[in-house]
Amino acid sequence: MSFVIGTAGHIDHGKSTLITALTGIDPDRLAEEKRRGMTIDLGFAHLRLPSGLEVGIVDVPGHARFIRNMLAGTHGLDAVMLVIAADEGVMPQTREHLEIIDLLDVRRGVVVLSKVDLVDAEWLGLITAEVKTALKGTSLEGAQVIPFSAVSGEGKPELVGAVDALLKAAASRPDLERPRLPIDRVFTMSGFGTVVTGTLVDGTVSVGDELEVVPAGRLARVRGLQQHNRKVETAAPGGRVAANLSGVEKHELMRGDVLARPKTLGATRRVDATVRVLASAPQPLAHGVELLLHTGTSEVGCRLIVLEGDAIAPGHQGWAQLYLERPIAAAAQDRFILRVPSPSATVAGGRFVDVNPRKHARHDSMVRESLERRAAGEVLQEELRKYPRGVTAAALLKATMAPKADVAVLKARRLGEWLFDSGAWAAISDRATQELTAYHGSFPLREGMPREELRSKLGVSPGSFPSIVQGLSEDGRLVERDGALGLPGHRVELNGDVGRAAPLLELLGRQPLAPPSLAEATRQAGASPEVVRALAQRGDIVRVGDDVAFTKDAYETAVALVREIISASGSITVAQLRDRMGASRRPVLALLEHLDSERVTRRVGDARVLR
Ligand SMILES: Nc1nc2c(ncn2[C@@H]2O[C@H](COP(=O)(O)OP(=O)(O)O)[C@@H](O)[C@H]2O)c(=O)[nH]1
Ligand SMILES: [Mg+2]
Numbered sequence: 001m002s003f004v005i006g007t008a009g010h011i012d013h014g015k016s017t018l019i020t021a022l023t024g025i026d027p028d029r030l031a032e033e034k035r036r037g038m039t040i041d042l043g044f045a046h047l048r049l050p051s052g053l054e055v056g057i058v059d060v061p062g063h064a065r066f067i068r069n070m071l072a073g074t075h076g077l078d079a080v081m082l083v084i085a086a087d088e089g090v091m092p093q094t095r096e097h098l099e100i101i102d103l104l105d106v107r108r109g110v111v112v113l114s115k116v117d118l119v120d121a122e123w124l125g126l127i128t129a130e131v132k133t134a135l136k137g138t139s140l141e142g143a144q145v146i147p148f149s150a151v152s153g154e155g156k157p158e159l160v161g162a163v164d165a166l167l168k169a170a171a172s173r174p175d176l177e178r179p180r181l182p183i184d185r186v187f188t189m190s191g192f193g194t195v196v197t198g199t200l201v202d203g204t205v206s207v208g209d210e211l212e213v214v215p216a217g218r219l220a221r222v223r224g225l226q227q228h229n230r231k232v233e234t235a236a237p238g239g240r241v242a243a244n245l246s247g248v249e250k251h252e253l254m255r256g257d258v259l260a261r262p263k264t265l266g267a268t269r270r271v272d273a274t275v276r277v278l279a280s281a282p283q284p285l286a287h288g289v290e291l292l293l294h295t296g297t298s299e300v301g302c303r304l305i306v307l308e309g310d311a312i313a314p315g316h317q318g319w320a321q322l323y324l325e326r327p328i329a330a331a332a333q334d335r336f337i338l339r340v341p342s343p344s345a346t347v348a349g350g351r352f353v354d355v356n357p358r359k360h361a362r363h364d365s366m367v368r369e370s371l372e373r374r375a376a377g378e379v380l381q382e383e384l385r386k387y388p389r390g391v392t393a394a395a396l397l398k399a400t401m402a403p404k405a406d407v408a409v410l411k412a413r414r415l416g417e418w419l420f421d422s423g424a425w426a427a428i429s430d431r432a433t434q435e436l437t438a439y440h441g442s443f444p445l446r447e448g449m450p451r452e453e454l455r456s457k458l459g460v461s462p463g464s465f466p467s468i469v470q471g472l473s474e475d476g477r478l479v480e481r482d483g484a485l486g487l488p489g490h491r492v493e494l495n496g497d498v499g500r501a502a503p504l505l506e507l508l509g510r511q512p513l514a515p516p517s518l519a520e521a522t523r524q525a526g527a528s529p530e531v532v533r534a535l536a537q538r539g540d541i542v543r544v545g546d547d548v549a550f551t552k553d554a555y556e557t558a559v560a561l562v563r564e565i566i567s568a569s570g571s572i573t574v575a576q577l578r579d580r581m582g583a584s585r586r587p588v589l590a591l592l593e594h595l596d597s598e599r600v601t602r603r604v605g606d607a608r609v610l611r
Helices: 015-023 031-036 064-074 092-103 121-135 156-168 365-375 379-385 393-400 422-442 451-458 465-474 495-510 518-525 529-538 552-569 574-581 585-597
Strands: 003-008 043-048 054-059 079-085 109-114 144-147 180-189 193-199 210-214 219-227 230-232 240-246 258-260 267-277 290-295 298-306 317-329 335-340 345-354 413-415 418-420 479-481 484-486 541-545 548-551 601-604 607-610
Touching: 003 015, 003 064, 003 092, 003 156, 015 043, 015 054, 015 079, 015 109, 015 156, 054 064, 064 092, 064 290, 064 298, 079 092, 079 156, 092 121, 092 335, 092 345, 109 121, 109 156, 121 144, 144 156, 180 240, 267 365, 290 317, 290 345, 317 365, 345 365, 365 379, 379 393, 413 465, 418 422, 418 465, 422 451, 422 465, 422 484, 451 465, 451 484, 465 479, 495 518, 495 529, 495 548, 495 552, 518 529, 529 541, 541 552, 541 585, 548 552, 548 585, 552 574, 552 585, 552 607, 574 585, 585 601, 585 607
Parallel strands: 003 054, 003 079, 079 109, 109 144
Antiparallel strands: 043 054, 180 193, 180 258, 193 240, 210 219, 210 258, 219 230, 219 240, 267 317, 267 345, 290 298, 290 335, 298 317, 335 345, 413 418, 479 484, 541 548, 601 607
């Protein structure tokens, strides 16, 4: 089991010093950080707890200017250490980080009351009370407050014990078999090439895996993996991971990109979300406002489309669609933060509910109800409703990142790889029946509609159509005859066309074994190609070639004759049969070729034998 904890808190309150005190590792790795004595970007360390649990630690900058870096480090945390200097107490970024922790719903945490060597007991009591008040109503309400000093070492065993207890009580991260690694750092190492780091969620990654960079789409292969500075073959979800990649250059990757198995994670420019506005926000979030969205390790500009009312007021929650400046990798259930760019401030946060939504009409109660069902857990069922023409299970999973097992319990018509919402399936079935009914009305002499024609009338993809035909036929909605699709009850009836069929049969039957050209006979009889086709489908005539047809009786007689001649003399030639039938060469040759293709006879040189 792997866990990741992080720091939070105002600048200079002792976050980085705390990590060094706990691990011996200085998380401030940049030269500029060392020179200025200030954390600018994320820092990383690791620690083995008394229970044996190995945890990755992410150190974040406290300065308001670097809050975007703090946000990139705060996704995927199992627990947080909110550091508050005992001499200063609660400061602006103490509150802002606490609000972020609350909006991201990080529920496990401790408050480290640092620098206690600088204050007396009375002051410590006042600050402790102030801190507890600040935690009220947040996800850290009731968290343990631990006095700590990096100078004297006071509080270190208590802090380590508290973190250990929090993580022992935590469930390990779920393995959805679809790993996502939101990248927080990219660098090159001589002799290794490109290396990325991040907190792995939703699945395992192993050396040799091929991964896709989302949203860019580039493919990379994992050459090596490290966790806590040790080589590993496989990394489990919930851990800090460094991955050495081949196939991508450093400049082709950046913080905010996500590595995932190819074709399992989509990129989106539109998300539906539940948005909670901080009570401390200076004003309501109005429809249309431009904001910065932070999710995973990515940051992107977006426009807020308020789906109900004209704004979401401070302290309130509402449904919204976020329209992003560029695509990002996102999954339903992911948490996010919204900030206003200037004056820069955190104003809201929430959870993605649909990362593949349509553009909605505002104030539409159907949209709201669907989002509510999704938020209540019916993610796949609601996603399925969006596909009136069916969808594959793989596409549904990609659109939602829902667990694979959820597909099995979905209420759906299943046909091969394809899934249909019950309403969608009913509509497709009704449409097919309507189209076929109309077709039979227009073409009573045809068995049915060509497959491609029905597919285009239904407006479904070539990929799904075979499954749809199979389903409709299982349901007794259609039958396939001679490659055409018709209603099960449909019979080709000559009815009104009998008048034109009879003269044709009569012409063909005059000299049954020596029929005239079919085109000529059809013309003379005043019959249509439809009538010819209907007669052939009913079996009244047998077409042996494009221009040659025999009446049913004549055909049977001719076949009997062929068998008889071959039985008597071992084989038959065109000339022999022509003499016996009293016909010209043309219909005789057509008949024999037809019998070859029907596998009655087989050609041997100039003659034919029985198969
Ligand atoms: N006296 C005292 N000073 C501390 C303690 N922890 C940190 N400091 C000092 O506080 C300053 C800021 O610490 P730093 O860890 O960089 O704070 P950060 O910005 O929260 O990471 C540094 O000069 C530290 O030496 C402590 O427990 N006691
Ligand atoms: Mg620091």
